[in-house]
Amino acid sequence: MKSYSKGKIAQIVFGSGSSKSLVNRVQGFNAKRCLIVSDSRMIDHELTKNAMSALKESNIEFDVYSEVNSEPTDEMCLYIGKQIKEQMYDCVIGIGGGSPMDAAKAGCIIAGIDEEIEDLHQYGKTGTKMKESYKRPCALILIPTTSGTGAETTASAVISSLKHGIKFSFGNRNTSCDLCIIDPEYTLGMPAMPTVNGGLDAISHIVEIVVGTMANDYTNTILFDCLERVWKYLPIAVKNPMDLEAREQLSFAAHNALANGGMPNGHAVSHALGSIYHIVHGQACIMVLPTVIRHFANDSSEAISKIGQIMNLDMNDNAQENADKVANCLIAYYKQFGVKSFSKFRADKGITDTFEEFTEKMIPAILDDFKSREWMPAIHTGDYKSKISKVCEMIYNER
Numbered sequence: 001m002k003s004y005s006k007g008k009i010a011q012i013v014f015g016s017g018s019s020k021s022l023v024n025r026v027q028g029f030n031a032k033r034c035l036i037v038s039d040s041r042m043i044d045h046e047l048t049k050n051a052m053s054a055l056k057e058s059n060i061e062f063d064v065y066s067e068v069n070s071e072p073t074d075e076m077c078l079y080i081g082k083q084i085k086e087q088m089y090d091c092v093i094g095i096g097g098g099s100p101m102d103a104a105k106a107g108c109i110i111a112g113i114d115e116e117i118e119d120l121h122q123y124g125k126t127g128t129k130m131k132e133s134y135k136r137p138c139a140l141i142l143i144p145t146t147s148g149t150g151a152e153t154t155a156s157a158v159i160s161s162l163k164h165g166i167k168f169s170f171g172n173r174n175t176s177c178d179l180c181i182i183d184p185e186y187t188l189g190m191p192a193m194p195t196v197n198g199g200l201d202a203i204s205h206i207v208e209i210v211v212g213t214m215a216n217d218y219t220n221t222i223l224f225d226c227l228e229r230v231w232k233y234l235p236i237a238v239k240n241p242m243d244l245e246a247r248e249q250l251s252f253a254a255h256n257a258l259a260n261g262g263m264p265n266g267h268a269v270s271h272a273l274g275s276i277y278h279i280v281h282g283q284a285c286i287m288v289l290p291t292v293i294r295h296f297a298n299d300s301s302e303a304i305s306k307i308g309q310i311m312n313l314d315m316n317d318n319a320q321e322n323a324d325k326v327a328n329c330l331i332a333y334y335k336q337f338g339v340k341s342f343s344k345f346r347a348d349k350g351i352t353d354t355f356e357e358f359t360e361k362m363i364p365a366i367l368d369d370f371k372s373r374e375w376m377p378a379i380h381t382g383d384y385k386s387k388i389s390k391v392c393e394m395i396y397n398e399r
């Protein structure tokens, strides 16, 4: 059996209505002074308001930072970190989608770094300054309000570097939270597009992990099951935003899709694409995913066959043919929600970058993400330029 490793596992509370237990959980950490990190919409959500009222009634002090309205930047995370340090919060509560949760995670680790930070990117996964010994000075609770990112379970945060114009992974093994509260009621009524973006992100995590080099019995035991759930319930939740069963299924699958110690390596390319062309994360991921499948056709033929079976496709002995079928089925799946391929996106936005210009921008950003080192066949070694060009070509030309 293949070996695997798994990062720190947080305590997990899953279920409709579970956000009501926040006060008890905060008291369980013996916390007296909290910082809530969120966005301007989720801070006004009825469930958040209820949670804040309950904190007040229990005399637990809290401040709110609700400005994480887009992917967190290095400056924003440094600011949050400074606040945590100066105000000596003993518990940080991240409420929202991937961005507020990532900002909360990053802020907590930054607060545990004593030295003056000039460039946060140097502390990123491909930087040299992060130490595994840096620790959060406070408890961290994460409450995801979308079903897709899985950010509540990962030990890294994705941060946009204003200085370098790229997205980078930041964090160490202490970045994972202490507790995730996953309340699917948060996602009830969510409009179609955010639901689609979350679902496509979850599908990308699942597929990238099961075809990836770090897939193992542990990941596979649950991820194929998660794929089945998202594949079935995403169209239902989009059609009926108040369908609690669909919301619960999506929340369960999205959470477990990233809780299984694999590596969503396609994300190295999606992060590059998203940051250069300002594409929403879930859509950037799905623009890249068919290419991931075609690239891994021979090395992950068995996993791709299994994915095809979940999609109700006829699979045969020809690995490349199977990969093409699965990739094409994915394209048809995302197009039913009005999501565009990268070529259609460029045409609609009037982006005139030639293939050469596209590749030139993508290569350094892809290599900056440590996940690009997990592609099979490898894309970061030897003649990496022509290898990454091939990957870029498939994404650029997909209709």
Ligand SMILES: [Fe+2]
Pocket (backbone or CB within 6 Å): 149, 201, 204, 205, 267, 281, 285
């Ligand atoms: Fe993602």
